Amino acid sequence: MKKGILPLIVGNWKMNPLSITIATSLAKNIKTAVGKIDDVDIVIAPPTVYIASVHAILKHSKTIALGVQTIHHEKLGAFTGEISIPMVHEFSVRYIILGHSERRALGEDDVTINEKLTATLKAGMTAILCIGEKKRDEGGLYLSGIEKQIRAGLVGVSRTKLSHVVIAYEPVWAIGSGMTPTAEDIHEMRLFIEKILSDMYERNYAQKVRVLYGGSVDEKNARELFVGGTVDGFLVGGASLHVKTFRDIIMSVRPTH
Numbered sequence: 001m002k003k004g005i006l007p008l009i010v011g012n013w014k015m016n017p018l019s020i021t022i023a024t025s026l027a028k029n030i031k032t033a034v035g036k037i038d039d040v041d042i043v044i045a046p047p048t049v050y051i052a053s054v055h056a057i058l059k060h061s062k063t064i065a066l067g068v069q070t071i072h073h074e075k076l077g078a079f080t081g082e083i084s085i086p087m088v089h090e091f092s093v094r095y096i097i098l099g100h101s102e103r104r105a106l107g108e109d110d111v112t113i114n115e116k117l118t119a120t121l122k123a124g125m126t127a128i129l130c131i132g133e134k135k136r137d138e139g140g141l142y143l144s145g146i147e148k149q150i151r152a153g154l155v156g157v158s159r160t161k162l163s164h165v166v167i168a169y170e171p172v173w174a175i176g177s178g179m180t181p182t183a184e185d186i187h188e189m190r191l192f193i194e195k196i197l198s199d200m201y202e203r204n205y206a207q208k209v210r211v212l213y214g215g216s217v218d219e220k221n222a223r224e225l226f227v228g229g230t231v232d233g234f235l236v237g238g239a240s241l242h243v244k245t246f247r248d249i250i251m252s253v254r255p256t257h
Ligand code: PGA
Pocket: 012, 170, 174, 175, 176, 177, 214, 215, 216, 217, 235, 236, 237, 238, 239
C-alpha cells in the first residue's frame, strides 16, 4: 500500500445475478453490511442493465461507488448493442473496468482498450485496466506480454491523469479457478508494474496508479495477499456476490485492521 492512497476494493459482478430483484437486494445488503467505512474505497460493478436500480440504492452512499464492466468509446451513434460513457455518467458511474480477460477473449484488443481508456479519462472517470498472463513460463517470457498490455493500454495518457488510472493484475489462470499466485509472486509483479510505469512516467507520477490484484480472492486469502502482495486492493469476481465474504474482504484491507 502506498502512503496517502486508500485501499480500493472493486466487486465485478460479471453477468450476475439473474434478476433485478436479486441485484437490488444484493446492493442493499452490501450497503448495510459495509456501513459507513471511510478508509476503503469500494466499488460495485453490476451488469449495465441494473445500473439505474443499483444507483437508486447507492445514490446517497459516500462509501460505495458505482462501476461498469466495459463501455464504448464513442458518445453515441450506430453502434448496435453498445452503451456509452455519457449514458452511464447520468447514474453517477465513476469507475470503468477495461480489458478484462473475459472481454479480451471475445476479441477486444489493446487498441480498442486504449480508445476506451482514453475516453474514460477524458470524461473524468477512473479506468481500471486489467492485465495478466494466460500462463507462466519458466523463462519469464510472460512478463513481456504484461509490459505490452500496460504500454499499449496507456498510449497517449499524460502523467497528470494517472491518479485516475488503476491497474488490476489478474492472471487469467487464477480467475474463477480457486488458484492464486503466492503473495511473493504478487509482490514481484507489483514491483514490475511499478518499474514499467516509472520508465514511462516520472516515478512520483507513476506512484499515483493504484495496483490491484484479482483472481480467486476470498475472505481467507485476502489479508495475506494484501499485505504480502503489497497491492492497493483487489478486483473481486465471484466472492463479490456473497455479502459476508465481500464485507470480510473489505475489512481485511482496512488500515486499522
Ligand atoms: P474471481 O474473478 O474473483 O471470480 O476469480 C476475478 C475477476 O475476473 O475480476
